[in-house]
Amino acid sequence: xxxxxxxxxxxxxxxxxxxxxxxxxxxxxxxxxxxxxxxxxxxxxxxxxxxxxxxxxxxxxxxxxxxxxxxxxxxxxxxxxxxxxxxxxxxxxxxxxxxxxxxxxxxxxxxxxxxxxxxxxxxxxxxxxxxxxxxxxxxxxxxxxxxxxxxxxxxxxxxxxxxxxxxxxxxxxxxxxxxxxxxxxxxxxxxxxxxxxxxxxxxxxxxxxxxxxxxxxxxxxxxxxxxxxxxxxxxxxxxxxxxxxxxxxxxxxxxxxxxxxxxxxxxxxxxxxxxxxxxxxxxxxxxxxxxxxxxxxxxxxxxxxxxxxxxxxxxxxxxxxxxxxxxxxxxxxxxxxxxxxxxxxxxxxxxxxxxxxxxxxxxxxxxxxxxxxxxxxxxxxxxxxxxxxxxxxxxxxxxxxxxxxxxxxxxxxxxxxxxxxxxxxxxxxxxxxxxxxxxxxxxxxxxxxxxxxxxxxxxxxxxxxxxxxxxxxxxxxxxxxxxxxxxxxxxxxxxxxxxxxxxxxxxxxxxxxxxxxxxxxxxxxxxxxxxxxxxxxxxxxxxxxxxxxxxxxxxxxxxxxxxxxxxxxxxxxxxxxxxxxxxxxxxxxxxxxxxxxxxxxxxxxxxxxxxx
Numbered sequence: 189x190x191x192x193x194x195x196x197x198x199x200x201x202x203x204x205x206x207x208x209x210x211x212x213x214x215x216x217x218x219x220x221x222x223x224x225x226x227x228x229x230x231x232x233x234x235x236x237x238x239x240x241x242x243x244x245x246x247x248x249x250x251x252x253x254x255x256x257x258x259x260x261x262x263x264x265x266x267x268x269x270x271x272x273x274x275x276x277x278x279x280x281x282x283x284x285x286x287x288x289x290x291x292x293x294x295x296x297x298x299x300x301x302x303x304x305x306x307x308x309x310x311x312x313x314x315x316x317x318x319x320x321x322x323x324x325x326x327x328x329x330x331x332x333x334x335x336x337x338x339x340x341x342x343x344x345x346x347x348x349x350x351x352x353x354x355x356x357x358x359x360x361x362x363x364x365x366x367x368x369x370x371x372x373x374x375x376x377x378x379x380x381x382x383x384x385x386x387x388x389x390x391x392x393x394x395x396x397x398x399x400x401x402x403x404x405x406x407x408x409x410x411x412x413x414x415x416x417x418x419x420x421x422x423x424x425x426x427x428x429x430x431x432x433x434x435x436x437x438x439x440x441x442x443x444x445x446x447x448x449x450x451x452x453x454x455x456x457x458x459x460x461x462x463x464x465x466x467x468x469x470x471x472x473x474x475x476x477x478x479x480x481x482x483x484x485x486x487x488x489x490x491x492x493x494x495x496x497x498x499x500x501x502x503x504x505x506x507x508x509x510x511x512x513x514x515x516x517x518x519x520x521x522x523x524x525x526x527x528x529x530x531x532x533x534x535x536x537x538x539x540x541x542x543x544x545x546x547x548x549x550x551x552x553x554x555x556x557x558x559x560x561x562x563x564x565x566x567x568x569x570x571x572x573x574x575x576x577x578x579x580x581x582x583x584x585x586x587x588x589x590x591x592x593x594x595x596x597x598x599x600x601x602x603x604x605x606x607x608x609x610x611x612x613x614x615x616x617x618x619x620x621x622x623x624x625x626x627x628x629x630x631x632x633x634x635x636x637x638x639x640x641x642x643x644x645x646x647x648x649x650x651x652x653x654x655x656x657x658x659x660x661x662x663x664x665x666x667x668x669x670x671x672x673x674x675x676x677x678x679x680x681x682x683x684x685x686x687x688x689x690x691x692x693x694x695x696x697x698x699x700x701x702x703x704x705x706x707x708x709x710x711x712x713x714x715x716x717x718x719x720x721x722x723x724x725x726x727x728x729x730x731x732x733x734x735x736x737x738x739x740x741x742x743x744x745x746x747x748x749x750x751x752x753x754x755x756x757x758x759x760x761x762x763x764x765x766x767x768x769x770x771x772x773x774x775x776x777x778x779x780x781x782x783x784x785x786x787x788x789x790x791x792x793x794x795x796x797x798x799x800x
Contacts, residue, residue: 195772198786198793200481201506201515202499205229206528207456208253211442212449213277215262220447221277222463223264224454224475225253227501230266231456231477232277235449235463242477243275246285250480252501257299257307258443263322265307267296272309272320272327284325292316300343300351300390308351308367310340313654315355317343317365333363333372338654339601341405344388344396348419352396354408356385357602357654360400364420373420376400383602388417391429392446398422404601409436438528457502457520481791485530486732489779490541490556495786495793497776498523500530503545505560505569508793510781515793522562523552524571532731535584535593537613544584544595544609549575551611551618576600577607577620580652582731585635585643587669594643594667596632599623601653606631608645608667627665627677629658634700636692642675643667644698644712646687662686664698664710680710680717691734691743693756699743701729707745707752709761719761726750726766730787733777739799746777746787751798768796 210224224231228250232241245251251269258264263283264275272295274284288295292311295318300308307320315334320327333340334355342354349368352375355361359381364373376386380400387408388398396418401411415422434444434451441451452462452470456477464470482499489495495508503526505518520526523545531543531552541554551572554560558568581597595609605623612618626632630647637643644666649659661679664687668675680687686703693699697718698710705724708717727748735744736756743754744767753767776788783799 195770195794195796197772198508198513198795199515200791201484201497201508201793202482202502202504202517202791203479204457204459204482204499204502204504205477205479206438206482206502207454208438209256209266209440209442210451210454211256211258211264212444212447212451213258213262213264214443214447215278218447219278220449222441222449222451222454222461223256223258223275223277224456224461225256225266226456226477227252227268228480229477230264230275231475232275232280233461233473233475235465235473238473240473240475241280243280243282245271245273246282253296254294255296255298256440256442257301259301259307259322260305261322265296265299265309267294267309269293270295272296274320274322283322286325286327288318288327290316290329297340298343298353300345302345302349302351303347308343308345310343310353312340313338315340315353317351317353319367330365330367330370333365334361336656337361339385339405341385342388342398342408344390344398344417346396346418347394350417350420352388352398352417354386354388354398354400356402356405358383358656360384360386360402362386362388362398362400362417364417366420371420375417375422385601389431389433392432393429395429397425397428397431406437457504483790484776484788484793486532486534486776487779487786487788488534488536488541489781490536492781495779495781496534496541496554497788498531498543498545499791501528503527503529503531507560508786510786518560522560522567523569524562524567525550533581533584533595533597535586535595537586537590537593540613542584542593542611542613543569544578544581544597546580549578549581549597549609551575553616572616573618575607575609575618575620577622578609579603580606582631582633583635585637587637587643588641594635596635596645598631598633598648598650598652602655603653604651604655604658605629608632626667626674627663630663634687634690636690636698638692638696638712641669643669644690644692646690646700648686648688648703650686662702664690664700666712676715678715680708681706681720688729689732689734689745691736693736693743694741695756697756697761699734699754699756701733701745703728705729705747707754707764721764723747723750723752723766726752727773730774730777735778735780735785737780737799739783744778744780744785744798746774746785748773748775751785751796753798767798770796
């Protein structure tokens with residue numbers, strides 16, 4: 189019976205935000221401000237006085253920035269979602285902001301400035317180049333620069349007015365475009381347009397440099413071959429000047445050290461900035477800010493008392509004690525090479541909780557019998573290995589043999605089809621089966637285990653790393669554990685792009701939820717769908733959104749706006765019901781404990797009673 193049950197809010201588990209690039213702005217008087225971009229706000233720091241001001245995005249807009257830029261007149265530029273923002277950091281106010289309604293999801297993916305002060309910026313996922321005039325505040329969209337690629341991660345302008353975009357990831361590219369003549373050139377030879385990223389930057393000497401040798405977006409600073417770009421073309425160079433950006437990824441700082449001050453390290457999540465003035469010693473500035481907290485990723489229950497999880501951007505490990513109703517945030521330092529990712533998939537095998545993390549397919553081992561700590565010679569969690577073929581993990585299942593965990597997810601940038609991992613807990617070794625041996629061009633995003641030990645999996649056709657989708661429908665597959673091979677594949681729900689969740693009950697019936705919100709029951713013996721029902725009116729399925737009750741033979745499914753309950757007794761599938769409507773939108777799932785379901789709603793841990 190459907191009820192409007194009141195959920196209990198257990199509060200923000202990780203009260204932090206991560207740095208999303210920064211810039212040092214220098215005005216005509218030579219004054220300097222360091223500006224750090226973050227989700228929903230910027231921090232403006234006066235390095236002389238250490239005064240810090242938090243400036244929230246206009247119209248209560250909350251989204252992630254991807255790049256920061258300091259113009260020659262001292263203005264700060266960034267974008268978040270489809271909002272372009274221009275800030276005067278010396279007045280501590282917005283100079284301008286505009287919503288960009290061109291169908292793009294993210295504007296301000298990268299920035300550059302020409303000799304007349306015109307600002308150029310790129311957008312995702314259709315690789316548009318846009319032009320902003322600070323004097324008139326007009327924006328002109330020059331359109332799509334690459335017909336297939338999505339990531340225009342770098343932009344630069346030469347002295348001749350040519351704009352260059354470094355593009356990836358499935359077929360890397362560097363495009364040269366002249367805004368006045370509208371001439372556009374592809375500078376990477378067709379035979380070299382393989383997976384990877386083109387990269388351009390403006391050097392401190394004013395010239396434009398770059399290359400197209402990077403195999404991944406994170407490797408753009410590594411190349412043996414460098415070019416200088418000018419007048420719409422390029423030539424090899426052996427003396428590429430230093431970039432006006434320092435650092436990598438979200439730790440980049442634009443115009444760092446061009447004035448008196450140089451930022452050494454900024455960690456918003458940990459609340460500090462190291463900065464130094466010319467020959468002076470470095471000083472540490474404590475960063476304080478208001479935050480809605482970091483969104484929670486997948487939850488896992490362990491020891492019948494604790495709920496473990498991580499936040500997303502930044503990645504920090506937390507644990508909630510259900511008995512004491514007390515949360516502990518262990519921070520980000522306990523997760524070696526954690527950074528801005530999260531752990532979206534877990535499985536418990538014995539006393540070991542194994543987490544599979546984005547980015548890079550990291551495998552973390554948490555020994556449940558030892559304290560969480562990050563001492564130099566005694567880490568818990570412990571980073572075991574990394575696997576690009578499962579760059580974005582999505583699921584994991586403990587095998588009943590007591591030794592293995594099967595896991596899956598999406599591959600790295602520019603790749604199609606994620607691998608299927610088989611991890612041996614005791615030896616800490618991992619084998620990855622390629623997608624071609626599982627479901628070609630698709631990624632495993634949910635898993636279940638049959639009584640025989642065989643594995644059933646569900647796949648997605650999506651390619652979040654920027655590659656082109658090559659398939660039409662997600663599939664169920666059966667993996668023969670003895671033979672270590674897939675015995676059959678089938679599309680249970682025609683037209684569905686993804687089997688988002690699945691659960692294998694005691695009769696080996698497969699309960700599934702598609703990304704479109706279609707619940708179904710599949711019989712592996714007859715290879716037929718026995719029952720299906722549309723729950724799309726209650727939102728999308730939440731990651732790790734199926735959990736079985738230990739008190740009664742029932743299955744609970746979590747969607748954004750509701751919890752559904754399925755009785756799993758009797759010879760035939762039972763009609764599921766909407767068991768509870770959620771006032772707080774569910775964004776991550778889910779743990780069952782003593783008649784309560786725990787789930788994430790943004791940064792908050794919530795619980796709701798589902799059984800007496």
